[in-house]
Amino acid sequence: MMSGNSGQDFSTQPIGTMSMTMTHGAITQHRDNIGSTGSMFSGGPAQIPQAVDREKIYEWINQLSNPSTREAALLELSKKREVVLDLAPMLWYTFGTMASLLQEIVAIYPYINPPTLTHQQSNRVCNALALLQTVASHNETRSMFLLAHIPLFLYPFLHTVSKTRPFEYLRLTSLGVIGALVKNDEQDVINFLLTTEIIPLCLRIMESGNELSKTVATFILQKILLDESGLNYICQTYDRFSHVAMILGKMVLSLAKEPSARLLKHVVRCYLRLSDNSRYELA
Numbered sequence: 001m002m003s004g005n006s007g008q009d010f011s012t013q014p015i016g017t018m019s020m021t022m023t024h025g026a027i028t029q030h031r032d033n034i035g036s037t038g039s040m041f042s043g044g045p046a047q048i049p050q051a052v053d054r055e056k057i058y059e060w061i062n063q064l065s066n067p068s069t070r071e072a073a074l075l076e077l078s079k080k081r082e083v084v085l086d087l088a089p090m091l092w093y094t095f096g097t098m099a100s101l102l103q104e105i106v107a108i109y110p111y112i113n114p115p116t117l118t119h120q121q122s123n124r125v126c127n128a129l130a131l132l133q134t135v136a137s138h139n140e141t142r143s144m145f146l147l148a149h150i151p152l153f154l155y156p157f158l159h160t161v162s163k164t165r166p167f168e169y170l171r172l173t174s175l176g177v178i179g180a181l182v183k184n185d186e187q188d189v190i191n192f193l194l195t196t197e198i199i200p201l202c203l204r205i206m207e208s209g210n211e212l213s214k215t216v217a218t219f220i221l222q223k224i225l226l227d228e229s230g231l232n233y234i235c236q237t238y239d240r241f242s243h244v245a246m247i248l249g250k251m252v253l254s255l256a257k258e259p260s261a262r263l264l265k266h267v268v269r270c271y272l273r274l275s276d277n278s279r280y281e282l283a
Helices: 024-033 037-042 054-063 067-080 087-093 097-106 119-137 142-147 150-158 165-182 187-194 198-208 211-226 228-234 238-257 261-274 278-282
Strands: none
Touching (some): 067 097, 087 119, 097 119, 142 165, 187 211, 211 238
């Protein structure tokens, strides 16, 4: 999973495909789970904080440690993540809570290869991922989230290639966690990501994902490129640089057929940042 050798080229291992349908209610729930993805680009929370019953929040957090009450608690807390501003430290410092969220992540692994993930399973794990995104977004918990290497638990989801909605939303919500990490342009975040396979994973999603997944993956690549160490890493070898340039070129051709202003904006910003490196002119 880790790819610390800076001399290696980008590579990923594909996972099989499947066919599956999803109910309207499940689709709506998934869209709720990833609703904060939009705030990733706008720079603030998607909703204005409202009055909440904090006793209920504490009760739901405690229920995460009980397998019999966890699913309902995940759903309720995921709905409140935008309005409880200190939810992240509450989750992080409550005994057993992060372990419970990781149990939800790991429990899905057997269903991604071969791909047999149902919409109900996808719903549940995306609620857990939404809470992880809250922890990744918060200034008080972000560094500890990284030190625990929690993002690595999400990479098997980014390896999936099934086009069914449960997998599309699984990848999108996982990308949302990584996007929350890079949003604040912190050096430690970029340094961590460069030791992992996040760049090839993003490039593959940029090439073959749906529009929203492509947008978040391109946003992550853009944030990595904006960091000097990230730019140098990608431009360190011709193979890395040419791979990124090839995927961006394919995206431009695809956007000519199916325009998306938001996606195009991030593609252009990636090109602009690549041009800041002296090797860009040689290419």
